[in-house]
Amino acid sequence: MVDWDIRKLQILRTLRERGTVTATAEALRMTPSAVSQQLTNLAKQVGVPLLEAQGRRVRLTDAARLVLRHAEAVFEQLERADAELAAYLHGEAGEVRVGAFSTAVRALVVPAVRALRETAPGVVVRVREAEASEAYELLAAGEVDLALSLAAQAPTVGDARFTRLQLLADPLDVALPPDHELATAEGLRLAQLAGEDWIFGGSGPWSDITRGACEAAGFSPRQGHSASGWTAILAMVEAGMGVALVPRMAAVGRGGVVMRELGEERPVRHVVAAVRRGSEAGAALERVLSVFRDVAAGLAQGARRIP
Incomplete structure (x- = not known):
């Protein structure tokens, strides 16, 4: 199998486009002798003549055109690789x-x-x-x-x-049933909900967060129901089974309940x-x-x- 050399193929391709060794050398910033030497080496590698004399000029043989026809697919793929690599380097x-x-x-x-x-x-x-x-x-x-x-x-x-x-910093808001008497109250404070049934998990970080926030407001929350998933918690609130502290991230886009901000006293995760x-x-x-x-x-x- 031929050991293909991309650089030499590029030189042959440029010769096809420019027409002369001198013009090819100028385009590639090489000397004419270096261009000739590289093309001679390529011909030896592929085992067929690639150039033939035509007066003072040279022209590509049919074998050279065959080589370039296949090389075009390689050049195209390398261009794609360059573009993808540039995108990778720029975070694209x-x-x-x-x-x-x-x-x-x-x-x-x-x-x-x-x-x-x-x-x-x-x-x-x-x-x-x-x-x-x-x-x-x-x-x-x-x-x-x-x-x-x-x-x-x-x-x-x-x-x-x-x-x-x-x-x-994700604030915790209070989820209330739509018909709750405090659903539209101004300046809602956590202490106003001390007598409510609260919905939160029986243990774990969310239980600690809910208990800690309520205790900071001056009361210990009465756990009416235990749940750890926000879908279940909000469904129970919507059904009027209790109230809950809910991260704003968890409530985004969920209807059926009234979400109330607690103002300066609101806990944050x-x-x-x-x-x-x-x-x-x-x-x-x-x-x-x-x-x-x-x-x-x-x-x-x-x-x-x-x-």
């Missing part, structure tokens, strides 16, 4: 694997993927729903490139394996992104993080206004 192409908790998938990741389809369709995001402990195991093992979690569940800032990036230390310099990953920040900023600015 590549694959980024994201591990994220369910609320973040819905409120942050999906809108980010939609935005990337418009601005950088060559960037592919692979999503894996995972709670914090699993997401960071996957990140450390190199199975995802980016992990989203609550700050309280993320590795410490001093963990040398990861770089943490603050994305969003912090959402962070983490990457393997040093990997944030990758162009595609940097592009994805930038879009996540934009989506998070939209949420923070009250893209969905709470009365």
